Amino acid sequence: SFLRLPRFLSLVTSRRDRDMSAGIGCGIAVVNNSLSIISLVPTAPAALCGQIAVGDALKDINGTPLPPGTAQDVAVSLIPGPVGTPLPLTLQTPQGSTYSVTLIRQAPISPPPPPGGG
Numbered sequence: 843s844f845l846r847l848p849r850f851l852s853l854v855t856s857r858r859d860r861d862m863s864a865g866i867g868c869g870i871a872v873v874n875n876s877l878s879i880i881s882l883v884p885t886a887p888a889a890l891c892g893q894i895a896v897g898d899a900l901k902d903i904n905g906t907p908l909p910p911g912t913a914q915d916v917a918v919s920l921i922p923g924p925v926g927t928p929l930p931l932t933l934q935t936p937q938g939s940t941y942s943v944t945l946i947r948q949a950p951i952s953p954p955p956p957p958g959g960g
Contacts, residue, residue, distance in 0.1 A: 864925040864947035870900065870917050875910045877917045879933075887945040894933060894943065901940065902932035925949050 867886020868879050876899040882889040903920040930944045
């Protein structure tokens with residue numbers, strides 16, 4: 843049987859939104875005028891790569907430089923993309939060392955349901 847148009851559109855929309863919501867699992871905020879990593883999700887690409895640490899500053903996302911004073915929403919808009927796609931990053935440690943990593947975007951992992959199915 844054919845799907846009714848509203849149902850089909852909702853499936854397409856939810857699929858597109860899900861595919862584009864993949865990220866790298868880190869919190870970003872402006873610290874000392876730089877976009878810095880403020881948290882890492884232990885099971886997500888940013889933490890699992892073993893190089894990124896809380897306090898490191900983002901200097902470049904996917905070829906887009908992030909000079910001092912860049913707004914948080916700029917970085918947040920550059921990170922999401924389709925699941926499984928690469929995201930090259932350049933970061934700087936608090937000690938001043940610069941390094942590059944390429945992470946693979948992954949879909950957010952939902953927390954397990956509460957006991958009792960509720």
